[in-house]
Amino acid sequence: MDALLPEFLNTRLSLQEKELECDDKGSYLRPLTRSEVSFLLDSQTAGDATAILTQRKLKLSQERRQNHVHRQTMVAQSAPLHELKPTPEKADPKPLVLSILENIKTTPFESSFLSRLQGTRGIALAGLIGVDWETITPWMSLMRDIQDHYGFVHPEQNSPMEDLAPITYSTLQASHLPQTHDLLERSFWTGIDVSDTLEYYPERCTVVACYKCLVVGVAIISSPQDTYITYLAVRVGWDKTRIARTMLFHLIKLNPKKDITLHVSANNSAMLLYNQFGFKAEEFIAGFYEDYLDPASRASKNAFRLRLRQ
Known part of the structure; x- marks a missing residue:
């Protein structure tokens, strides 16, 4: 055993020298051996957060080694760096182009995409009687x-065009x-x-x-x-x-060819309209609208019954 010990120590030293790594400060570091890890875990006492985190990592490394779980290392492939091309400076737009763009207010309906969708015919309304x-x-x-007043007060803004x-x-x-x-x-x-x-x-x-x-x-x-x-x-x-x-x-x-009848309040100006169409008063009814009109309403609660004979 004494004859093998020097050879073992030399072999261990050569392996440790191969595992040496240099940190950012120029100091050489090597991984801890199993005995060193066991000694640190046995002698470790409660300390600050850094000590507790170090103890936890050493314990995890020991358990992985005992259970033959190899730690997976991820190596990022470093691609060669290339210098970026300088961004070309944007040329200032020509004054003529700016003036043309600023003069564009709104697209006329005749040239708009909406007019192309709608077509030349208007939208058909259900039950249309007259226009x-x-x-x-x-x-x-x-x-x-x-x-118009808003357009005069704010000429710099594009006021929406009202479609007739x-x-x-x-x-x-x-x-x-x-x-x-x-x-x-x-x-x-x-x-x-x-x-x-x-x-x-x-x-x-x-x-x-x-x-x-x-x-x-x-x-x-x-x-x-x-x-x-x-x-x-x-x-x-x-x-x-x-x-x-x-x-x-x-x-x-x-x-x-149908007689049309209606009731109208006695002071309603629509009486003139009905007279122009030929409606004639047939009856005067006092208090006809008492159950319907608000007491504060200005409309008369009395009514005329009118008839249009056809």
Whole structure:
């Protein structure tokens, strides 16, 4: 044994010299032997976080070696480094190009992609009765004045272009119901529901006036058999522009050779409209609207019963 010990020590020393590594500070380091690891683990006492972490790593390395678990080492392949090419400096755009781009405001509808999608024909509306391109209501004029004023005050901003649209007259559709109920409640009283009108010949009993997607007027009769006008209303800002006259005309035209009746408040200015169409007063009813109108309403609770004979 004594003869082999010097040879063993020399062999161990040569192996340790092969495993030497130089750190960043120029010091040579070698891995710990098994006996050194066991000695450190047995003599290690509680210390700071660094000592506890070192003890844990030594214990893990010992358990791996005892269980013949080889530690996998990942070697990253280092590719040769190349110098990046300098980024070319961006040339300033020409003043002519800038001026042309700044002069572009909005794409005309005739040249837009939307016009190509829509085509040359307008969108077909369900139950369309008539189209009015000539009427300009106070609300339309107000919106146009506001848009023009904004363009004058802020010339540097691209104000959106307002597409001109007609007032369309059609029969009542399900999509009109929310706005129709709101309009009738504002014009008469709360709780009005005309949903059942869609089940009883709406193509002959209803006329709805719309500007784009806004319901601006509605006229409804009860049924083709009992041609009684239940509601005729126009939105505020759209009145006194012949919308009510047009709706009444279409209702009469949709029900020819039928006597049409209605009740109207005694102080309602619509009396003049009905007289122009030939309606005649048949009866005066005191307190007809007492159960419907708000006590603070300015409308008279007395009513005239009118009839148009055809």
